[in-house]
Amino acid sequence: MPADLAVIGLGPFGLPLAQAAVAAGISTLGYRTGPEPGSLSPAELRRMLSGGFRHATSPAELGRVRTAVICVPTPRGADGGLDLTPVETAARTLAAQLRPHTTVILESPVHPGTTETILRPILEAGSGLRAGRDFHLAYSPSRVDPGNRDFTPANTPKVIGGLTPACTESAAAFYGRLTDKVVRARGLREAETVQLLETNFRHVNIALVNEMAVLCHDLGVDLWDVIRCSETKPFGFHAFRPGPGVGGHAVPQDLTGHAGRTLRMVELAQQVNTQMPRYVIQRAAALLNEHGKSARAARVLLLGVTYKPDLADQQATPAREIAVRLMELGASVSYHDPHVPSWSVLDRPVPRADSLYEAAADADLTILLQHHRTYDLQGLSVKAQLLLDTRGATPTGAAHRL
Structure with missing residues (x-):
């Protein structure tokens, strides 16, 4: 037919x-x-x-x-x-x-x-x-x-x-x-170049706020409040937010090896964004250390392992690298995601938390990697021993933000 x-x-x-x-x-x-x-x-x-x-x-x-x-x-x-x-x-x-x-x-x-x-x-x-x-x-x-x-x-x-x-x-x-x-x-x-510009625009701007997140943490500045205020400007600004890394299906293109040209800004943005999972690990290890705990043998709960909220798609999710690096440090990693019934890293199944609040209370550190709308972040911040929010989604003062 x-x-x-x-x-x-x-x-x-x-x-x-x-x-x-x-x-x-x-x-x-x-x-x-x-x-x-x-x-x-x-x-x-x-x-x-x-x-x-x-x-x-x-x-x-x-x-x-x-x-x-x-x-x-x-x-x-x-x-x-x-x-x-x-x-x-x-x-x-x-x-x-x-x-x-x-x-x-x-x-x-x-x-x-x-x-x-x-x-x-x-x-x-x-x-x-x-x-x-x-x-x-x-x-x-x-x-x-x-x-x-x-x-x-x-x-x-x-x-x-x-x-x-x-x-x-x-x-x-x-x-x-x-x-x-x-x-x-x-x-x-x-x-074709429209697609190139649109994809790279996203990655470059995410890289900018990711760098700002690192800088603001070092300066003791609340980046999330900075973004909240900045996005009130009605012209010349478009709000992007930092995170644990950039996932998705659209690959940034710096044109290396293509037409003999490279887009230096895109190349640099890729370097910044690919460093974010490592930065999350640094912050996680520092938080544990500040509370008298070591990453080795620490119980770490990862919340949301998809690349985008409220979807099951795991394409290029930074959660995978974060889990691998935590395991390399000797941490005991578990996860919770309402859209992912089972999850494996390095061909090894990662334990899934059935009871979210109990798992958060039991974990030495809970890391919010993806903000699914089903998560009650206020309730989680009360239950969790330590909560690292990489998405700036928790109420002010309720967690340690990226």
């Missing part, structure tokens, strides 16, 4: 697109390219199936769609850059089935120039068709913010850039069915 849309890659970028398309009444085919993070609740899956969503059982089904969107993840490779292998694999699969007049859109995070210099040749060689003449080719940066209830695909503007003006308009016609506003970039590279 033909479908209007094929979403190739049902991970963190593809699933939200498929859900939005089904909600907009678009018959959608989902094609998995391998094990991918991202899942649906039974209720969400029922809604999608009833709305016309289907899982592809064969690559041949990709040849019977009007629009195909590649949404595979591009994780960090061994050289620190983006691993484009999943994009290349998806492109070869699609190329063998590609038919004239299809609109092909790439949403995966990639380096500027990837759509034209890597995706296009694979599609053309595998199909015998020519991009811009026989099929449309475009790029649109994925703007997914998991768990955000205020900004959904429907009210988040979608940027698109095509190989040709006709490619741009074809992609715009598709996204116009999903969102209230479509923004046309001048071309493929401009649209």
